[in-house]
Amino acid sequence: MREIHFYxxxxxxxxxxxxxDSLSGKQAQKVAWVLQLIEEMExxxxxxxxxxxxxxxxxxxxxxxxxxxFRLLGFLEGNxxxxxxxxxxxxxxxxxxxxxxxxxxxxxDYFKRKDAS
Numbered sequence: 033m034r035e036i037h038f039y040x041x042x043x044x045x046x047x048x049x050x051x052x053d054s055l056s057g058k059q060a061q062k063v064a065w066v067l068q069l070i071e072e073m074e075x076x077x078x079x080x081x082x083x084x085x086x087x088x089x090x091x092x093x094x095x096x097x098x099x100x101x102f103r104l105l106g107f108l109e110g111n112x113x114x115x116x117x118x119x120x121x122x123x124x125x126x127x128x129x130x131x132x133x134x135x136x137x138x139x140x141d142y143f144k145r146k147d148a149s
Contacts (some may be wrong), residue, residue, distance in 0.1 A: 034071050039106070039117045039138050042145065047138075048104060051119035055102075062097040063104070063119075070114065084127060090135050092127065093119075103127065105135035107142075115142060 038048040052060050070081050070093065084090045084105070093104040093116065105127075106116035117138040120131055 034112050034114055036067055036071055036114045036116060039115055039142055041138075042141070047118040048116050051104070059097050059100065059102070063093075063095050063102060066093060066095045084132065087132055088136055088139065090132060090139070103131070105131060107135070107139045115139075117142075 038046050040046050052063060066080050070076055080094055082092055084092055090105055090107055095102040101122040102119060103122050104116045104119040106114055109115055117135045
C-alpha cells in the first residue's frame with residue numbers, strides 16, 4: 033500500500049493544503065477520492081496517476097471534476113511513498129514548464145533537507 037505525504041517548505045507551509053483549501057468542497061472531495069485510490073490500488077489507472085515524461089522522475093495526480101482539470105505534482109521516495117509538492121488547475125494540454133520546475137525545485141529541497149537531518 034502506498035502512502036501519500038505533502039511537501040512542506042522550510043518555513044512549514046504546505047502548498048498542497050493551500051491548494052486544496054482553494055477548491056470547492058465537491059472539488060476537494062474528488063481530489064481526496066483520487067488520492068485514496070492511489071494509496072489503496074495496487075495498479076493505478078493512468079487517468080489518475082502518471083509519470084511525466086522528460087522530467088527527473090516526476091509524477092502527476094490527475095483529477096477531473098466537471099469541466100475543471102486539476103493536477104498535483106510530486107515524486108516517489110522508494111516504492112511506496114508519494115510526496116506531492118503542489119497542485120494547480122490545468123488549462124492547457126501540456127503541463128506548464130513553470131509547474132514542472134517548481135516540482136523539481138521542491139523535490140531537490142526535500143531530499144537536501146532530509147539528508148541533512
